[in-house]
Amino acid sequence: MLNRYVLAVILLEVASLVAAHEVDEAHEAGIAGVEIPESAASNNATRSDLYSMSSYAGLSEQSSVVIAHIVLMFAAWFFVLPIGVMFSIARSRLGFFTQSIFIPLNSLGVLLGIIYNDKTPDLYQNNAHHTIGWIATWVTTVHAALSLVFFYAGQHHSMSLIAAGRAAFFPLTRDRRQASRAPRPCSGRHGSAIALQRLSEDSQKSDFEDIDDDDESPVRLPCRPNRLGISFLNRFLGTRLSDGVLPRLMGTLKALYDIVDRTVLVLGFLALVTGGVTYTGIFRGNHIFNGLAHFMKGGIFFWYGLLTLGRWMGCFAEYGWAWNMGSLTSSAPSAEFVECFCIFLYGLSNMFLEHLAAWGGAWTAQDLEHVSISMMFFGGGLCGLLVESKKIRKWLDTTIIESARIHDNAPGLPRPSKVYNYSTNPMPALIILLLGLMMSSHHQSSVVSTTVHKQWGMLLVGFSVMRMLTYIVMYISPPDSVYASRPPSELVASFCLISGGIVFMASTKDIVHWMEEANLMGMFIFTVAMGLTAFIMAYEILVLSLKGWVARRELRK
Known part of the structure; x- marks a missing residue:
């Protein structure tokens, strides 16, 4: 039954990929038979022309197909795939079964997308969703194939270990059975006690033998004929994984599998976001x-907010990133070092990109403001990196160390502070605090745009205040356990980051223009973002809790 289901999933995925290739070629050759006006493909259209262009959201033709495509993709990538990734990271075989649910959903969504593209005109030429969507589909296909290989490899390895263990265990059990059946002399009170003890031992042995017999039954796989006449999955994947070149490539394949595990959710996020952009027809021309x-x-x-919530729940505790004491054997940098490095890298790269939208034109005051913000990120990130440097700390403590050597009788001078074992670097929070204050008071072209920018700016300020509160608590009472301390301020901080990021994404010119055309106030985006944030956080907590449950389940095995 499992082989037939796996085969059906594989055939469905292959069919979607083959059909995609054929339909894309037909679409590019003009088989759709729909003429697109030149204005729809022009990148030099005026602002009014960009807003008046047709979009898939306003197309009534085949609307049920695209709605079904959106529902299937959202269910597969938002609900099913995160659970599968967590199961896979926990090294559970349930990850393979979750993949077997994701692949049909994704394949059906891909097929519906192909049908929709074939039946409708190309209203958003050269959109990024098609490219990113196919990359995501191929990556998940490879991921599912590797999951299938590892599943059968682990099954074959486990059966080999069980068979080897039974081969060594059965002679011992036979000897014990023969010894237990041999006549043993017993007399008097001592003999009665010995007889009772032997009776108890015999009952315990029989219990273990019964358990052993029960465990033996699932190993003896029935050789019933396959209705489809296909058993190559068991023959090849189950019995030949120990031969040939595949075992030598297993390390490389596992490394590739781990990389995909930790990046596929970001890829899915890009696919969903670009899908929304393509469907609504925003970001055309220079608005891109x-x-x-x-x-x-x-x-x-x-x-960043999702990772902050993960740290609060206990993720990366082995590195000391879960507001806990890190492992003494871990040489990983602190979480603050990674944050400062990302801030530094963003500022370094963004200084040369702020004028890209008006390349060749005159610099405006707004351009200079944005470049100054990038310089703040560059300098603040570099300052945070220097604060995190252990070498810098040693250099700064040189005077104290030399004084301790001169005055050997001075008690306590050579002993470092207990806060040295934990990072309380406020630079990332300070940079985000200043960014939030700047954006919340930044004047925009309309009242709605100014309101929306103020909303996400104040949310970033809220994150910074909560992070500062966390550092104050940690400075007063540093963590002394490897368990995650879960400061409540970090839960609020993650909420502010997630909701601030959503409102930030919604503060674009095109979305604000749509809000103004629909007579919506800035509070509309804020309210929707709060609801989405609460739901996303609840689902993340549930998914990470399932990861802990399945990891404990695997340990019990």
Whole structure:
């Protein structure tokens, strides 16, 4: 039954990929038979022309197909795949079964997308969703194939170990059975006690033998004929994984599998976001730069909030990133070092990109403001990196160390402070605090735009205040356990980051223009973002809890 289901999933995935290739070629050759006006493909259209272009959201043709495509993709990538990734990271075989649910959902969604593209005109030429969507589909296909290989390899390895263990165990049990059946002399009170003891031992042995017999039954796989006549999955994947070149490549394949495990959710996020952009028809022409800036930066804060919530729950505790004492054998940098490095790298790269939307034109005061913000990120990140440097700390403590050597009788001078074992670097929180204050008071072209920018700016300020409160608590009472301390301020901080990232992404010119056309106030985006944030946080806590449950389940095995 398992082989037939796995085979059906594989055939469905292959069919979707083959059909995609054929339909894309037909679509590019003009088989769709729909003429697109030149204005729809022009990148030099005026602002009014960009807003008046047709979009898939306003297309009534085949609307049920695209709605079904959206529902299936959202269910597969948002609900099913995160659980599968957590099961896979926990090295549980349940990850393979979760993949067997994800692949049919994704394949059906891909097929519906192909049908929709074939039946409708190309209203958003050269969109990024098609490219990113196919990359995501191929990556998940490879991921599912590797999951299938590892599943059968682990099954074959486990059966080999069980068989070897039974071969060594059965002679011992036979000897014990023969010894237990041999007549033993017993007399008097001592003999009665010995007889009772032997009776108890015999009953315990029989219990273990019964358990052993029960465990033996699932190993003896029935050789019933396959209705489809296909048993190559068991023959090849189950019995031949120990031969040939595949075992030598297993280390490389596992490394690739781990990389995909930790990046596929980000890839899915990109696919879903670009799908929304393509469906609504925003970010055309020069507006692409404004859309990219807000979606990239807002997406960074969104994922930063997800990671902050993960740290609060206990993720990366082995590195000391879960507000706990790190492992003494771990040489990983602190979480603050990684944050400062990301801030430094962003500032270094963004200083040369702020004028990209007006390349060749005159610099405005707004351009200089944005470049100054990038310089603040560059300098603040570099300052935080220097604070995190252990070498810098040793250099700064040189005077104290030399004084301790001169005055040997001075008690306590050579002993470092207990806060040295834990980072309380406020620079990342300070940089985000200043950014939030700047953006919350930054004047925009309309009242709605100013309101939306103020909302996400104040949310970033809220994160910074909560992070500062966490550092104050940790400075007063540093963690003394490897368990996650879970400060409540970090839970609020993650909420502010996730919601701030969502509102940041929604503060683009095109989305604000749509809100103004629909007579919506800035509070509309804020309210929707709060609801989404609460739901996303609840689902993340549930998914990470399932990871802990399945990891404990595997340990019990």
